[in-house]
Amino acid sequence: MQELGAAGHKLTGKRRAIVEILLAEERHWTAKEILVKLRARFPAVSFDTVYRNLSLLKQMGLVHEMVLGDGGSRYKLCYSQDHHHHLVCLGCGQTLEIPVCPMQQISGMGLSCKFKITGHRFEVYGYCEGCSSP
């Protein structure tokens, strides 16, 4: 929470509430889920506020965004700064961290002669014990 003030950002009630929501459940949230939860405390809060804050937190490296195949994204607080990937439950958003990164395997393949590699994505999808497959 103090990271925000340090970087010259204001700690508004809504911003604090969004961080608290993310802190309370360590899973990947959709923007809509966050909005619904946030409206319990601030009934008139806008979607824009959710996205603006998620964007700020993402930019600061405090939030991880996972882009799903259906056009939506999920967001999760991410204090462990070391690089990792996720296994995500498509039902509830619960995640497991995967300590392996496939780029280690890739780096020896000489792909970088032909391409300037700027990023990668590795995500595993499934359903946790509580959420049965649809």
Add this chain to the structure above:
Amino acid sequence: MQELGAAGHKLTGKRRAIVEILLAEERHWTAKEILVKLRARFPAVSFDTVYRNLSLLKQMGLVHEMVLGDGGSRYKLCYSQDHHHHLVCLGCGQTLEIPVCPMQQISGMGLSCKFKITGHRFEVYGYCEGCSSP
């Protein structure tokens, strides 16, 4: 092309043209790029037709869809049926196939006790020699 007829699908001029466009350049296309190219031959063709045909081809396993982080997708004809991943140029859509799948590394980790794994995605992004980084 004959796969379509065999499965009881009609080979319309527009469908044929879409496949020909994909055949002509072996890269990942955006839906809009395909539409523009298609309109050179059929000026009044609709977006719907592009998406409908891509969806059909994807469902038949003839086309690979790559969902990008910016909310859009790219599509590529995909005759090599063996499982692989891609390195994609974010400028022009040119791709390199990556024969490695990180799931091989993952399968020994015992994640499947906790999750029923239904899918995964591994994509590497970059810029090819022709497209310099923005």
Add this chain to the structure above:
DNA sequence: AAACTAAATAAGAATATTTCTGATTTAGCG
């Protein structure tokens, strides 16, 4: 404590991508 300023928010419009609806056309077949 009042004033100030840059940051944050509200409200709703705008954008982009993709899907749907209902009417019309067409490919392939008998």
Add this chain to the structure above:
DNA sequence: CGCTAAATCAGAAATATTCTTATTTAGTTT
């Protein structure tokens, strides 16, 4: 040639996200 299911069109609709302008607010200064 005529039939029928599949494909297409035109435009509306759904979805997710971003932008615009005016207003409010947190943190600082006086």
